[in-house]
Amino acid sequence: MARRNPEKRQFHYQEYFSRYESLIPDFEEFLEYLRTPMPQYFRINTLKITTEAEKERLLSILREKGVEFERVNEVEEFYRVLNNEEVSLGNLKEYSLGFIHSMTVSSSLPVIALEPKPGEVILDMCAAPGGKTGLIAMVTEDKVFLVSNDKRIDRLTALVSNIKRLGITCAITTRYRGEQFPFGITFDKVLVDAPCSGEGRYRIGLEGEILYQKGPGRANIPAIQKGLLVRAYDLVKPGGIIVYSTCTINPKENEEVVDYLLRKRQAEILDWESPFEFYPGLTEWEERPYHPSLVLTKRYYTHKIKAVGFYVAKIRRIA
Numbered sequence: 646m647a648r649r650n651p652e653k654r655q656f657h658y659q660e661y662f663s664r665y666e667s668l669i670p671d672f673e674e675f676l677e678y679l680r681t682p683m684p685q686y687f688r689i690n691t692l693k694i695t696t697e698a699e700k701e702r703l704l705s706i707l708r709e710k711g712v713e714f715e716r717v718n719e720v721e722e723f724y725r726v727l728n729n730e731e732v733s734l735g736n737l738k739e740y741s742l743g744f745i746h747s748m749t750v751s752s753s754l755p756v757i758a759l760e761p762k763p764g765e766v767i768l769d770m771c772a773a774p775g776g777k778t779g780l781i782a783m784v785t786e787d788k789v790f791l792v793s794n795d796k797r798i799d800r801l802t803a804l805v806s807n808i809k810r811l812g813i814t815c816a817i818t819t820r821y822r823g824e825q826f827p828f829g830i831t832f833d834k835v836l837v838d839a840p841c842s843g844e845g846r847y848r849i850g851l852e853g854e855i856l857y858q859k860g861p862g863r864a865n866i867p868a869i870q871k872g873l874l875v876r877a878y879d880l881v882k883p884g885g886i887i888v889y890s891t892c893t894i895n896p897k898e899n900e901e902v903v904d905y906l907l908r909k910r911q912a913e914i915l916d917w918e919s920p921f922e923f924y925p926g927l928t929e930w931e932e933r934p935y936h937p938s939l940v941l942t943k944r945y946y947t948h949k950i951k952a953v954g955f956y957v958a959k960i961r962r963i964a
């Protein structure tokens with residue numbers, strides 16, 4: 646019987662990421678940064694902590710419990726944990742009570758691009774475990790009509806429990822494959838925070854974070870992403886907004902997916918104001934040209950944003 650060669654299963658991150666050397670600014674700094682642990686962030690949930698006095702009290706309780714943190718100036722209500730190794734936010738009573746939610750600051754970017762407003766009808770197509778659903782509800786003061794969908798029952802359980810914990814009443818949950826989400830509701834906006842290879846989450850030793858490493862039988866991720874994005878377009882009203890985001894670097898899961906939509910449907914890319922430094926979307930990759938307007942989409946690299954690497958595209962349905 647053939648024996649498994651352990652050497653074969655090793656993940657050589659330098660070799661893996663070298664494919665992006667021409668893309669990632671300060672590439673050596675990027676590789677070095679992968680050695681540092683993933684920073685923890687949390688946000689205060691203003692659906693439950695409603696006054697400045699309550700906020701101050703909460704922050705002082707967190708300090709008393711040994712959480713050291715600093716405010717993130719770029720995004721309201723976000724804090725960065727400084728003593729990462731010693732703190733597990735999920736174990737705190739303040740977390741269980743829904744006063745804080747643990748989420749990376751880059752996860753706020755798709756919601757900032759979406760600009761949800763009270764009264765809008767919004768679909769969060771790939772919503773579990775609910776980081777962005779929670780933020781959409783919070784910035785609209787729980788006054789949107791939010792459909793939070795995910796195809797995985799195990800992740801839906803986490804989504805429902807986060808919605809309850811955070812005190813959200815404006816969201817309903819559904820379980821569909823996004824590509825087959827039924828027509829019937831016309832959405833003002835759709836967020837497609839797509840399943841992806843997760844390269845932006847990678848840290849040395851966390852090979853499992855990169856889905857492309859899972860070997861034979863793995864899904865064709867870009868094909869799924871294209872299906873989700875086209876359906877999102879078809880579900881939104883003419884003039885409506887779609888935000889497409891991933892936490893990966895791979896242009897085939899980012900610009901190429903959006904470029905596919907632009908070829909299939911009448912859509913335009915919109916600019917939006919980013920609170921963090923970003924790098925413009927690519928208009929070419931591996932000799933394949935993309936639509937020039939993809940330059941308006943935004944790339945965030947792990948070592949620059951000091952959080953999870955992200956890609957965000959804001960799209961308007963034209964017809």
Ligand SMILES: C[S@@+](CC[C@H](N)C(=O)[O-])C[C@H]1O[C@@H](n2cnc3c(N)ncnc32)[C@H](O)[C@@H]1O
Pocket residue numbers: 752770771772773774775776777778794795796797800821822823824838839840841869
């Ligand atoms: C990046 S995660 C979403 C994170 C979430 N938006 C948040 O902020 O917490 C991608 C999600 O897509 C879901 N998913 C994967 N394939 C899907 C599909 N075909 N339709 C809908 N959801 C899908 C996964 O179960 C996963 O929960």
